[in-house]
Amino acid sequence: MTIASPAGDARTTTDALRTVEDRVLWLSTSMIHHANLVRPNPTGMKVGGHQASCASMVSIMTSLWFEQLRPGDRVSVKPHAAPVLHGINYLLGLLDESYLTTLREFGGLQSYPSRTKDPDPVDYSTGSVGIGATAPIWGAMARRYIDTRLGGDAAGSEAVRADRRSDTVLGRQYSLVGDAELDEGAVWEAILDPSVAELGELVWVVDLNRQSLDRVVPNIAAGRLEAMFAAAGWQVIAVRFGRLLETLFDRDGGSALHTRILDMPNPEYQRLLRCDADELRHRLPGKGSDADEVARVIADVDDATLLAAIRNLGGHDLDALRTAYEQIDDTRPTVILAYTIKGHGLPTEGHPQNHSSLLTVEQYGELATSLGMAVEDPWSGFADGTEAAALCDTVARRLRRDPVESTAPPAVPTDIGKTPTGTSTTQAALGRALLALSREAPEASARVVTVSPDVSSTTNLAGWLNKVGVWSPDERRNWFDDDTETIMHWRERPTGQHMELGIAETNLAGLIGELGATWSRWGQPLFPIGVLYDPFVERALEPWSYGIYAGGQSILVGTPSGVTLAAEGGAHQSITTPSIGLEQPGCVTYEPAFALDVEWILLSCIARLGRPDGTSSYLRLSTRPVDQRLADVPADPAARERRRRHAVAGAYLLRRASSPQITLVGMGAVITETLAAADRLAGQGVDADVVCVTSPGLVFEATQARRGLSDAPSWILDQVFPADRAAPMVTVLDGHPHTLAFLTGVNAVRGAALGVSRFGQVGSLDDVYRLHGIDTESIIRAALDLRR
Template identity: 25%
Template structure:
């Protein structure tokens, strides 16, 4: 059902080329010059003197750039507004750089425009490593590029257009929630026809249609080729060409579908007497494969012959035209006709309630010797061909990146276009910069709480981390929007000042991941229908009210079972501070196993430094009865993300509080994202503090020697002091829950083992430690809250300081002997040993299997090494040897391993010991 047009921000009125009469000869000359710049840019990159033997190819995709050159020229030279966004297929990035070079749209990191020499230098450095700070371009669109303003990184096909889609949704959400945005951008996306088979694109299309994202324009560069060659489709089975299928798909998903096939030369011929037969033959008699074969042959006499074979009626009609004219008309595709493109783009911007998909027919390698050749994807034109193209255009081979001459019509056009475009971009950069600075100043005034003061925890002696997530999310929602939006949220404390920027989302698992409160009457959207459940008294009061609302009461974005969509939305909205100065923080819940379904999108978000939280819950084999196939937990270890796996509920409070504080104060460089893994298995909460209080470090008298009885009765420092120490250690990746250091009979290297446990398996580690103590073995239990911070990339930055110093884990050899050492021979016979390590966790071994190698100690890693089954947690932990019994067996195994270690002295070592 169609709904009213969406509200837009206050549009800044600008004098643009699209609003004036257009001289297409000037635009075509600029387009041709830009493509010549592309050829030289790629040629220079592939012929650098420093490229050694055996180096991989440099590449650059000149044929793909030829395919898209007119599409990109129409956008950059005419249609583009300063606030617009771009998600273009990776292979055309050199064409973007060339057009932006002519527009002088290169900037430093401080947003200062490049000089002429800087622009030329950058154009010489495609796919070059900047060793001395010189400007360079990455292989594909990247934030590091000097022309990256509002470009989506494009290295992964099928993903950037979806991020553009959900950035559009973010704008819609921001405006419906009364955030100030003085712009109404268009989101331009360009993709290949083979790329359009990517499932990520198809999965997202219904969302754009339903949500009426009318500022979204997807363009398919329909050149009928992919990397491996000419595309060959069963058009009979598809009911037409792939272009026909794509247009039908768009219309079926609530988009406007446009098939842009014929250029102006063709259209003029169609209007002449007999021209309708020429049109019919082109549209009905050629499969894409046959059409491509004629283009590839590139023989005008053959083109005439084939056309006449298709229709005898054309023989006399074509006699009026030369072979060259016939071949020109045959090759005249709309994707290379600026007038056709600009007309279609203008029409696409009229209805801001319906996204548009345009299939633009193009030719890969157009104008090159390898035009339309099946294997031209990686083809490189020779120097002679490039020189000839430059000569035809009057462009310099030696100085290819120069502007047009000052008195030329092309340069006069570009001067006006630069003024309009660069002035507008500078205004946006300045406005967003001011908003960012204002927010950061406000953030400095906030008294950031270290937790969320979840009172319900006191009344839940057995709680699980997914429950705690729901409590935190619900509290932030109440602070932002009140109870079902009926009363104002509270701005009276730290979280109340930022809660309005917090939003949740889920791919059809919100209610099963304890996010129901955030959903109940607070779903964001507009389905264009009345609330019939309310009208007919059919509301299910046991479930959240899922009628969406496009207003400030809403704070949860609901998705179908489309994990990739949800992940892309989280990443896109998580970039809003970067793009707009609005510090949104999206948190999505997803069954942890199904993060893999969105792994490409997840990596894209992290590469892009997006700020968001992924709550992977439930996770691992702890799913137990629901587990089996859905229980594998992967070790991602991707830069810019900290993976957490709390055990006790309070840990999750601290983790989320710290993550939000870092986000809102922008103290999150290179750790912008959080992956928090939760479970639905409860753990006794009071045992936490009881265990901590038995440690020597928390006694008021640190010189006392403890035993099992005195540990219970000796005086402790305050609970608040204990919690603060544990909070700090939690946020560094881990802490000691059971620590017998300082106990009598505790003999390192003899009867001591360190157990490192993570998540739900901490409870099993506690049981094992207690049973081992009965056998005379002191098993310290360390809780790992973040393997990334304690053992992985982040820990490597400071040489694993928290593990080694904070937790005191080492590979030291402890020499033990019952009697006093009185001779050199006795010294040599001393028995020495390290404290062995046993780790236990629910997930791939790589999460915790490197502790021993870091400190130089023997380690045994208990982890999930096979697919799981359904059953109780006791059954499943036992099946994987991760229960207390398995841990105890593992401890004895690792103790046996270290018992076989021997202390040896080199024969040539001269020991001169002065023993008493």
């Protein structure tokens, strides 16, 4: 079906739209020019900016904002086109003029669009190539989840499909993508996920300028891209040529010109843009059999028209773009491949190295003259009473959004009140804690949504999944519901609370990031928990970090972890993930040792989600069975609460010696060896305090705060590492040893840091621990060495 232009708007006059288009080009170019060549730069360091990349997007974004967008739509803008977005927001009254001189300045406009740092409206933070492009996919899925789970318009309903453009229903999710971004694997991982083909609100517009940072890319084949998107179930719309060039194709013999332009290599076409009219007439016909016919087609075309025609690609033709938008059917994802010229309208137009080049002062003056602007007054707006001013006013009113009224997240209990017994793993404790939450706090549990890349069963989520079901926009039959040997029940329905993706960790991280941003986008907080194999956290780190930067709050669970996964061999053993969790901004990392620690920590992490001051969390869990009696949980309620507070704050004293001669600090799975070493040392007359660290990041922040380098609380240091009990220290974990090495600095004691710093081997747990020196014997030796 076709979609009409926004209700209540008369068809925009071409002249007014072109006037706005020219002004957007001028503003975006001027912001970068001012930042680099006008604003004082005492350090002499490069400021940078991408005038050519902005220019190739001006027509696309002008057409989109001033004719197509609705208040419910959201747009992810190509990173290098940030000044275009700011220019549009300025014309619509959403950005004060004072900010136009602050691009890439401290406290000013960011280098790339940022939801959390820019002063004007930005729907999606971008900047990480490929990640920002895919964010609207997960934003669309998160919006549908909100609608089906928590009320509002059902995103998959027939009513929505029939009238997607109504202000009261789900909006489109646009991605403005550079063609070089399509080289990123993350893009295709997202496009190819089976669930994406159902998201009809997705519209991608590819800026097909055929240039990357260094060169004109010789083999960007639009036909191949069309086939790849179509194979994934997307509607493909190619916007190749503008109206002027099409008139030449319609001439007698014009098919030869059409074929010539389509078949020539990208670099050859780009070279034509650097030619004057005489050279263009010589080069354009080429050397093929149709050269004479091409020459005849253009023979009587005047120079100005010929030069304009060769530049008249579809991505710069407002009529062609409008026609493309009208073809969107909203029943499946759509990609519009818009042929463009990098630097269109600038003196650097089509230059193979124009990616980050800047106009000279002279070239900037030439641009001002050609656009009718004044170099000394670059920020002037449209005069009252002009068509352009009226257009900006009309569009500003149409796109005005009501403020988001945020729902406060429900209260989350701090302690379910049970004490685990027997033997358990921290991985299994995750599923049990979620089930306990559903019984004890159903309102909070209703906001939990778990996400997994096809590893739900192997990460112990089966019980939770069986209880809450799998989310799907529509009810789907479970053909194994009557199979008595099927333990995991895959019930797909709109009320489900588990979302399953294909095996692509970047997709998981992207989705939980957007699920974690619903509190700020639509006022509905969710508690997203993504579960994946810990060795693959590195794969997910970039999109997850991007999501945190963009304001998405989520919990990432890595399990199983470490060389404790001995039988799987070195390829499945994680080493650096504890360090990653410690160093990731906006995130609190935990590695609990006992099942009750998992419960307390998980509840605390959930309580941090869905609020303006919230944070994300990373839990590193293990498949190693541990005797839960070793936790020695206090029976007294006050003492139990004290233990809980310490566990959540990052560490607790697990075993207290009468007069410690050594401090043993263990984290996670190796707490068993740590306690065994303490017992054997005691048999040799060496008393040891045993500290269980649950969060190296929180303890590190406490040490920073004690030195005045952080505003984090530091009380946990006095409780767990009091100066009057200071002793030589051995730290041990199933991960890189430097994660805990800083602890010796709390009281300036001698220490030994044990851990994993090389690739592992397959084998028994004892063999692998011995290989890396994190077994009981190694802990004892390190402790005795420190006493000499």
